[in-house]
Amino acid sequence: MNGLHLTADLSGVDPALPPMTDPAALAALCRDAIAASGLSGVAELFHRFAPEDAQSGITGVVLLAESHVAVHTWPELGGVTLDVYVCNYGSDNSARAEALLDALLKAFAPCDAAVQRLTRAAASTPRQ
Known part of the structure; x- marks a missing residue:
């Protein structure tokens, strides 16, 4: 289970960006970014959350052979949260x-991004 867990809280994202409100656009963005990074979806x-209109936020999850990526959008707030976790098996x-x-x-181009990095290894550490 040794791996890297990255999270990012984005603010000041343009709510008019297609991945903010269009599930197909967010899915394509995620697929392209996964492929370009060398990971495997x-x-x-x-x-898309209710009310299911053009301004509703989206939650998207892609299971990776290496673990997962999750994206949550709040177009009404110009916010996005990102979660990327990969195992190093x-x-x-x-x-x-x-x-x-x-x-x-890069795709969301936020005004501000708070990025956190966590090394996950505790469960794969042999017990004494």
Whole structure:
């Protein structure tokens, strides 16, 4: 379970960006960023919240062979939260996780981004 968990809280995102309110646009953005980073998507779900109009936010999740990426949009607030977690089973995927997060940050172009990095390893540490 050794891996890297990245989160980012974005503010000042243009609510008119298609991935903010269009599930298909957010799904395409995520798929493209995953492929470009060298990770492997295995399943996905994108949901627009009620009221299901052009201004409703979206939650999207892509399961990765390496773990997951989740995106939540709040167009009414110009906010987005990002969650990228990759396991390092077999190889170190940290650079791929960073590349995926960077691609999403670039696409949303926030005025501000608070990024957190957490190394996940406790469960894979042998017990004494």
